[in-house]
Amino acid sequence: MLYYLFEYLDKTLDVPGTGVFQYITFRSGLALLLSLLLSTIYGKRVINFLRRQQVGETVRELGLAGQNEKAGTPTMGGLIIIFATLIPVLLFARLHNIYIVLLIVTTLWMGTIGFVDDYIKIFKKDKEGLKGRFKVIGQVGLGIIVGTVLYFNPAVTVRTDTGYSGSFKNTNTTVVLQTPVEEKSTATTIPFVKNNEFDYAEVLAWTGEGYEKWAWLIFIPVVIFIITAVSNGANLTDGIDGLAAGTSAISVLALGIFTFVSGNIIFSNYLNIMYIPNSGEMTVFISAFVGALIGFLWYNSYPASVFMGDTGSLTIGGIIAVLAIAVRKEILIVLFCGIFLAESASVIIQVAYFKYTKKRFGDGRRIFLMAPLHHHYQKKGYHESKIVTRFWIVAIMLAILSIVTLKLR
Numbered sequence: 156m157l158y159y160l161f162e163y164l165d166k167t168l169d170v171p172g173t174g175v176f177q178y179i180t181f182r183s184g185l186a187l188l189l190s191l192l193l194s195t196i197y198g199k200r201v202i203n204f205l206r207r208q209q210v211g212e213t214v215r216e217l218g219l220a221g222q223n224e225k226a227g228t229p230t231m232g233g234l235i236i237i238f239a240t241l242i243p244v245l246l247f248a249r250l251h252n253i254y255i256v257l258l259i260v261t262t263l264w265m266g267t268i269g270f271v272d273d274y275i276k277i278f279k280k281d282k283e284g285l286k287g288r289f290k291v292i293g294q295v296g297l298g299i300i301v302g303t304v305l306y307f308n309p310a311v312t313v314r315t316d317t318g319y320s321g322s323f324k325n326t327n328t329t330v331v332l333q334t335p336v337e338e339k340s341t342a343t344t345i346p347f348v349k350n351n352e353f354d355y356a357e358v359l360a361w362t363g364e365g366y367e368k369w370a371w372l373i374f375i376p377v378v379i380f381i382i383t384a385v386s387n388g389a390n391l392t393d394g395i396d397g398l399a400a401g402t403s404a405i406s407v408l409a410l411g412i413f414t415f416v417s418g419n420i421i422f423s424n425y426l427n428i429m430y431i432p433n434s435g436e437m438t439v440f441i442s443a444f445v446g447a448l449i450g451f452l453w454y455n456s457y458p459a460s461v462f463m464g465d466t467g468s469l470t471i472g473g474i475i476a477v478l479a480i481a482v483r484k485e486i487l488i489v490l491f492c493g494i495f496l497a498e499s500a501s502v503i504i505q506v507a508y509f510k511y512t513k514k515r516f517g518d519g520r521r522i523f524l525m526a527p528l529h530h531h532y533q534k535k536g537y538h539e540s541k542i543v544t545r546f547w548i549v550a551i552m553l554a555i556l557s558i559v560t561l562k563l564r
Contacts, residue, residue, distance in 0.1 A: 157246045158182065176247075179415075179435050183442035186243035190443040194239035194450025201238075202454060202461045205229035210277055219525075219533045228459060231273050232451065233467020236400075237266045239447035240440070248439040253310045254481050257301055258440045258474060264300075265386060265473035268293040269465035284465065294386055294473075298379030301477055305378070306371045312337040313483070314420075314430040337432055341370045343483045344429065346490070346560040352429065381485050382476040388495030389472030391502060391527045395539040396459040397452055398529060402494045402550040403471045404448040409491045409554035410478045411441040416561070417482050426561050429483055437478065444474060457540040491557040494550050501528040 161176035175181050206229050241262060248255045272285035305311050314337055341355040355377065356370035393399035416422040418435025451467075454460040463471075475492060479485045489496055505526035513519035524534035532542045 156250070158249055179418075179438050182247040183438045186247045186439050186443040187446040189243040189246070190239045190446030191450045193242060194235050194447045195453045198232075198235045198239070198450060198454055198461075201235050202229050202232070205231055205461065210273075219530065225459070225462075228462055230277065230462040230464040231270070231466050232455065232461035233266065233269060233273075233463040233465070233470055235454075235461070236444075236447045236451050236463065236467050237262055237470060239450060240443045243443040243446070244440050247443075249436050252433055252436040253304065253308055254434055254437045255440060257304060257477060257481065258437065260300065261297060261473045261477045262470055264293070264297045265470040266466055269467065269469035272465040272469075290469075291383065294383040295379050297473060298382040299375060301382065301480065302371070302375035302378035305481065306339075306341065306374050309339075310433065311339070312432055313340045313342060314338070314432065341374045342429065343485060344487070346487055346557075347564060349564045351564055377485075378480055381480060381488065382473055384499070385476035385479075385488060385492060385495060386469050386472030388492065388499040389475070390465060390468040391498045392495055392529075393463060393468040394527060394529050395533070395543060396457040397455050397540075398543045398546055399463065399468055399471065400448050400452050400455050401543065401547050403475065404445055404452070405547065405550040405554050406475055406491045406494075407441055407445050407448065407478070409557050410475065410482065410484070411438060411445065412558055413484050413487075413561075414438050414441060414478065414482050428561065431482060434482055437481065441478065457543065487557050487560065490553050490560075493553040494546055498527040498529065501531065502526045 158176055161173045164170040165173040165176070210229050210231050241259065244255065244259065250256070268285070268290060272290065275281050276284040342352045343355070345351045345353050354370075355373045356367045358373050359366040359369055362369070389399060389403065392402060414434060414437045416426060417428060417431045418433070418438070420430050423430035448471075451463065455463065472495070476485075476488070479488050479492075501523055505521055505523050508522050509519040523531040525531050529539075529542055529546065533539060
């Protein structure tokens, strides 16, 4: 909202200094600072409110050290992350930007699903919370919305040729540069490959001429799968103090770099990557989101004063998934969301192996002492703060490796 005010002051009234709001970097810095202040200063008030409402965590008997002490700790702390993200975005972002609209919808949509789940657990005293099928329906619904908008909306375009329009002269020759063309595309980026673009439409090439118009049959299901997988991965990662918030902040920072360079024609041309017009505005959202996550860590670090609950974890996963898809880096999710992947894989492997051995030998056997993976290390006797710190280090390494793919091909 402030963006439009300062745009009016600059272009209509010509007030000196107000043009600075046109710069994404300036607005991103303000968004980061404000979200940090909101999540740290007002986060305490939210925690006190949750405590007065007796919104406390119900701890299952898992046989883990220090687990019983967490009983009664306020949950639904994801509300802090949501408010500390959305308020700066509403103030500093260009709200007519299609990517910002999608991210706001994602935040509210997934936040609502998570809130309902937490509400059922806490106030209805149902430890299972929202039934799994309803969560999946909600995730699929968001996937359909995001996939449809990204595919059909005319404002979502790419430029694979980022050359500048116009001409320039030197002493001997005149060089005319080709005018770049924005086009609708379902292309994405494949890491570590020189000609690193893959178009989902190519999957249908065998159907013959005109196959491109049916690309949505591939693209939208892929979007649904990614949103569902990443949001559930974030949900599984939220098991010990500071783990989900910290690893998510690292992943989002990496995505922020991709978003900024992909939305800047100069950097995208230099790095020889796909230029995505208008996507740079997502940097403002990412800055606010990172600030909210770091501010939340102020209270969520060991020993946690508040848990994010599904209100936070499902929202985090949904936002990361939509960011990755929008900036055409969804294949890189296996790297910068490697912690989410490992946590999800550990659960899938554990359940599958247990069922297989029960059917084969009559008694279910386990590969991990406990799943998800962080509980395996707790069972081995590692303190949860050590587990979290080491997972953060791994997340940083994976984020750096993801960023390196910009040039390493």
